[in-house]
Amino acid sequence: MRYAESILEMIYKSDAHMTAEQVFLALKQQYPSVVLATVYNNLNSLYQQGKIRKISLEGYPDRYDKLTRHDHLFCRRCGKLSDIYLSDITGELERQIGFSIEGYDLKIQYFCPQCRAEQRESNSVYESE
Amino acid sequence: MRYAESILEMIYKSDAHMTAEQVFLALKQQYPSVVLATVYNNLNSLYQQGKIRKISLEGYPDRYDKLTRHDHLFCRRCGKLSDIYLSDITGELERQIGFSIEGYDLKIQYFCPQCRAEQRESNSVYESE
């Protein structure tokens, strides 16, 4: 795992929700010989060890994220993902469920301001269902 | 949208978190001429109209689900997805965030009892990190 440390650091320093491809491109700057499959190997291994998060978004490639507690806003229209810091509900969940959990992903669906505006526009012309 | 009603009904009657492929196979029983692309078209259109949920799981194809409020338990090891009924926190989220949302997906990561057992087994032989 020659690259695991660099990848981990990269993910923790950024809040860009990087895809494997993006991690690959960034890593390539430092290690030009690295290939995409290696990045996938490393990311999967880090994920399995529970050192990073993996975020699946419908219609977009998987993204990797730090474990640092935070939640996500996901725009249903343009797919934009942003961080939002809400209080940690792990304890509450465990109490309700009755056993311990590894964590949770809270993805809040909304329409970002921009998409909201564009939607209003199109509605004013044709009244869609 | 000849099939939209059937698909919607199928999703609402089942709690199997069906993939597009599974919906396709089930629909084929009734309409042998239907093709997978049509199922994708219908599912996407239903999703865009906000009539069904789409669940993305890392490493598995997308699944479709009813809107009926419920949350998910996702086994980090075997990928099994099960429903869990926790109280609706939409109002609370909106209050914390300050604007209205379309909904939310709460995916709780855990190790299911079976995987928990298997993990204990392997740990008893080799102490892994």
Added chain:
DNA sequence: TCTAGAAATAGAATAATTCTAAATTGGTGG
């Protein structure tokens, strides 16, 4: 009945991810 628009079909294309096999690396004991 004719026409237009919407949806379905067929199958090719794309994109993300995994897999396989071979080469490389790093560490260990002789």
Added chain:
DNA sequence: CCACCAATTTAGAATTATTCTATTTCTAGA
């Protein structure tokens, strides 16, 4: 210092899910 082993990386093929394009079929209204 060398040989060996296991783990990792590399290269590129393969797989899988999903979308796209072009063509055909369907349906409702003129």
